[in-house]
Amino acid sequence: xxxxxxxxxxxxxxxxxxxxxxxxxxxxxxxxxxxxxxxxxxxxxxxxxxxxxxxxxxxxxxxxxxxxxxxxxxxxxxxxxxxxxxxxxxxxxxxxxxxxxxxxxxxxxxxxxxxxxxxxxxxxxxxxxxxxxxxxxxxxxxxxxxxxxxxxxxxxxxxxxxxxxxxxxxxxxxxxxxxxxxxxxxxxxxxxxxxxxxxxxxxxxx
Amino acid sequence: xxxxxxxxxxxxxxxxxxxxxxxxxxxxxxxxxxxxxxxxxxxxxxxxxxxxxxxxxxxxxxxxxxxxxxxxxxxxxxxxxxxxxxxxxxxxxxxxxxxxxxxxxxxxxxxxxxxxxxxxxxxxxxxxxxxxxxxxxxxxxxxxxxxxxxxxxxxxxxxxxxxxxxxxxxxxxxxxxxxxxxxxxxxxxxxxxxxxxxxxxxxxxxxxxxxxxxxxxxxxxxxxxxxxxxxxxxxxxxxxxxxxxxxxxxxxxxxxxxxxxxxxxxxxxxxxxxxx
Numbered sequence: 358x359x360x361x362x363x364x365x366x367x368x369x370x371x372x373x374x375x376x377x378x379x380x381x382x383x384x385x386x387x388x389x390x391x392x393x394x395x396x397x398x399x400x401x402x403x404x405x406x407x408x409x410x411x412x413x414x415x416x417x418x419x420x421x422x423x424x425x426x427x428x429x430x431x432x433x434x435x436x437x438x439x440x441x442x443x444x445x446x447x448x449x450x451x452x453x454x455x456x457x458x459x460x461x462x463x464x465x466x467x468x469x470x471x472x473x474x475x476x477x478x479x480x481x482x483x484x485x486x487x488x489x490x491x492x493x494x495x496x497x498x499x500x501x502x503x504x505x506x507x508x509x510x511x512x513x514x515x516x517x518x519x520x521x522x523x524x525x526x527x528x529x530x531x532x533x534x535x536x537x538x539x540x541x542x543x544x545x546x547x548x549x550x551x552x553x554x555x556x557x558x559x560x561x562x563x
Numbered sequence: 564x565x566x567x568x569x570x571x572x573x574x575x576x577x578x579x580x581x582x583x584x585x586x587x588x589x590x591x592x593x594x595x596x597x598x599x600x601x602x603x604x605x606x607x608x609x610x611x612x613x614x615x616x617x618x619x620x621x622x623x624x625x626x627x628x629x630x631x632x633x634x635x636x637x638x639x640x641x642x643x644x645x646x647x648x649x650x651x652x653x654x655x656x657x658x659x660x661x662x663x664x665x666x667x668x669x670x671x672x673x674x675x676x677x678x679x680x681x682x683x684x685x686x687x688x689x690x691x692x693x694x695x696x697x698x699x700x701x702x703x704x705x706x707x708x709x710x711x712x713x714x715x716x717x718x719x720x721x722x723x724x725x726x727x728x729x730x731x732x733x734x735x736x737x738x739x740x741x742x743x744x745x746x747x748x749x750x751x752x753x754x755x756x757x758x759x760x761x762x763x764x765x766x767x768x769x770x771x772x773x774x775x776x777x778x779x780x781x782x783x784x785x786x787x788x789x790x791x792x793x794x795x796x797x798x799x800x801x802x803x804x805x806x807x808x809x810x811x812x813x814x815x816x817x818x819x820x821x822x823x824x825x826x827x828x829x830x831x832x833x834x835x836x837x838x839x
Contacts, residue, residue, distance in 0.1 A: 378758070390705070390708060393704055393705045393708075394705060394712075396698055397697060397702055397705060400698035400702070404697060447718070447719055448694070448695075448717070449666070449670070449681065449694070449716075449717040449718035454667050454670055454671075457632075457664070458667065461632045462632045465633040465635070466632060466635055466636050468633060469636075470636065473586070473816070474582075474583050474587075477582055477583075477586050477816070478583065480823065480827075481582060481820075481823035481824060481826070482579075484824045484827065485827060486828055486831070495824065498824075499821050502817045502820065502821060503821070505791055505813075506810070506813050506816075506817040506818070507600035507601060507602050507810050507811075507813075508600060508814030508817065508818055509814075509817075510600075510601065510603055517605070521605070521606070524772070524773065524776060529776045532773055532774060532776065533777040
């Protein structure tokens with residue numbers, strides 16, 4: 358029963374979603390819409406569970422005086438401040454937006470921007486023409502980089518066209534194949550779930 | 564010979580901190596003293612601009628913010644540029660977010676382009692910020708089926724009191740969906756483009772462009788390619804901003820990386836030839 362019930366729920370809901378897409382039957386469409394709304398409610402609850410879990414981990418770290426406890430304190434204070442301001446004033450309040458624009462945005466952007474420095478260093482150390490294939494990749498990368506920045510066009514007006522061709526033809530062909538492969542994989546997984554062959558999502562021992 | 568050998572060895576093993584410093588200078592110096600290199604318009608940017616240009620006044624456009632704060636330096640200049648275009652064309656702008664950071668950027672775009680957000684006299688008539696809907700692709704699906712699925716907007720105003728929301732019954736009522744994202748546009752093609760036949764445009768990070776291009780121009784009518792795309796759009800709407808200023812910095816950074824790739828390979832080739 359422990360296995361059969363979740364399996365039956367999955368099969369019924371999957372068939373409902375598929376039927377909703379292909380048939381305009383008001384009863385099916387209404388139930389499918391309600392099921393999707395239930396998914397949204399569960400997603401919202403997941404955010405709450407995430408906050409509780411995060412708080413427990415960091416409180417535990419502070420209580421046991423583990424290394425980096427100060428970072429945990431900063432994290433909890435920031436979390437509390439955002440929740441308090443958001444709950445009392447609302448997330449559309451100018452004070453909340455100000456906190457977001459001046460704390461989250463600079464920190465998050467700085468973290469993301471650091472990748473640029475590491476990529477520059479990694480390109481120098483790892484981008485070597487060790488084989489013919491690596492040489493083709495290297496030349497393509499240099500051409501695309503020159504085509505994407507205005508300096509390339511200033512050096513030679515043909516760089517943007519060459520770069521665009523690389524992106525339009527070999528790149529798009531490769532990515533399309535990848536997207537189609539993923540789609541076929543998802544389709545086969547759905548069929549396996551519908552037939553009850555795929556049980557991995559039910560956890561260990563299923 | 565020993566001195567030459569040492570020089571080649573140095574070329575192949577430059578300290579990463581030297582690269583970081585040079586990159587910092589290459590990005591910083593052009594921002595302080597711009598050169599003003601000419602910027603050409605790419606087909607993706609042109610496609611999006613022409614499509615919006617061709618939309619009759621009063622049509623509905625959905626700006627879907629699926630972006631986090633991390634991608635803001637690339638995506639926000641795009642948002643500011645195309646929102647200005649939507650305003651100039653007198654189109655009705657509905658902003659919705661599928662990432663928790665999205666509503667704040669939607670609010671910032673309204674303040675930057677219209678001068679105010681919820682306090683503007685046209686708020687609720689010509690534009691609206693609906694806020695964040697949790698649930699990822701399921702939220703997109705629900706929203707596409709019923710744009711009035713939420714009770715209140717980002718500022719707590721009742722949706723029923725907002726004039727702009729009244730004619731909307733499904734995604735079919737939008738003439739364009741602009742996706743602002745650093746992750747993927749595939750889900751918008753699946754939930755808005757295919758079932759409702761709504762054209763999609765992408766305002767995406769440069770690394771994501773390769774995932775957008777397979778859908779262009781059949782499913783995605785145009786796309787903005789990172790900061791470069793934003794700079795191109797700023798040029799088209801005659802609203803020069805941070806993206807155009809950043810183009811010189813991007814050029815210098817790209818050139819530096821190419822120089823280091825060449826240096827690294829010269830050092831590698833010389834060492835390889837000596838070993839053999």
